[in-house]
Amino acid sequence: MFVTPAFAQTEGADAVHMPPQSDVAATRGETVHAAPEHGAFPPFDPQFYPSQLLWLAITFGVFYWVLKRTVLPRIGGILENRRDRIALDLEAAERMKSDADEAHAAYEQELAEARDRAHKIAQDARDSAREDAEKERKRLDAELDEKLEAAQARIAEVKRSALAEVDGIARDVTDTILREVAGIEAGSDEIASAVDAARG
Template identity: 75%
Template sequence: MFVTEAFAQDGETTAHQPADAAASAHGETIHADRAHEPGFPPFNPEFYPSQLLWLAITFGVFYWLLKTVIMPRIGGILENRRDRIALDLEAAERMRSDADEAKAAYEQELAEARSRAHSIAHEAKESAREDAEAERKRLDGELDEKLDAAQARIAEVKRSALSEVDGIARDVTDTILREVASIEASQDEIAGAVAEAGR
């Protein structure tokens, strides 16, 4: 609340007046003071030139700060980020090319390993087949030898048995002729008869 000079003097002269008179004097002073108030300073045309001056100064300082301090820093940050992104992209490209080369080398080694494995398996199969064939031939040879030996032995046994059969037949024939038929025959006649019967 503003206290003016007039109100202060009025207050002294009306200190002994009744309350109504003091209140009415006070109200008149407030209305008089309000009538003399200039209003809100920014809207007062009297201050327009100084406001425009300060606006120009503030804008100039802000523009100078923006141009010399803020924008170079922002530009530097953007440049650093651009360089970092470029370096990251180069590194990623190098890593991708390295990965492609490693993949190609791996696929080539895998193909060579498969080829070697196929060759080894084929050689092992051929070797096993050759070994099996050699073992079969060896066993066939052994079996043929054993068969030939067995046939020779059988023939020998057969010859031996036949020679014994002839002797037994001669003896039996001689005994039958002498004891059953009471016929006396020579050994040559009996051997000839047995040989004739065996044919």
């Protein structure tokens, strides 16, 4: 049924060296019958269908058994591992997201507290500066009041001394005028009373 390469080569060699059988038979005077021709290609021959179906069922059964025993469990294990890994990754992502949210909330709270502290510090600084300015103003006012009172006291003293000198000068001038211009001799008491009366 099957022709091996060696058999094909042998047949080819015999065909080259040996004359055809018809020629040999013709020389001998014998009748040569042609070899019967084979039917269809064996896989397409209906008489081989049962064996082919049997081998197909056996092959499919072995293939199914191999898939069920080795390949499918491995694929199932790989899918399970991937499912577990994805679940772990999702859980880790959720945990990281919650941590990030907590960190953001803590940051916002600390930022708000820092703003409150800065506002309080600024307010305290303003209040302290205002109090210091008020104290300095009061101190300067008190110092100016003291200086003003001292100046007024000095002015009053100078005024009194000036008035005393003016009285003396007025008495001297009056005495000189009375003596030299009018030729009148007057006592100091009379001149002082006249000056006081004129001053009002």
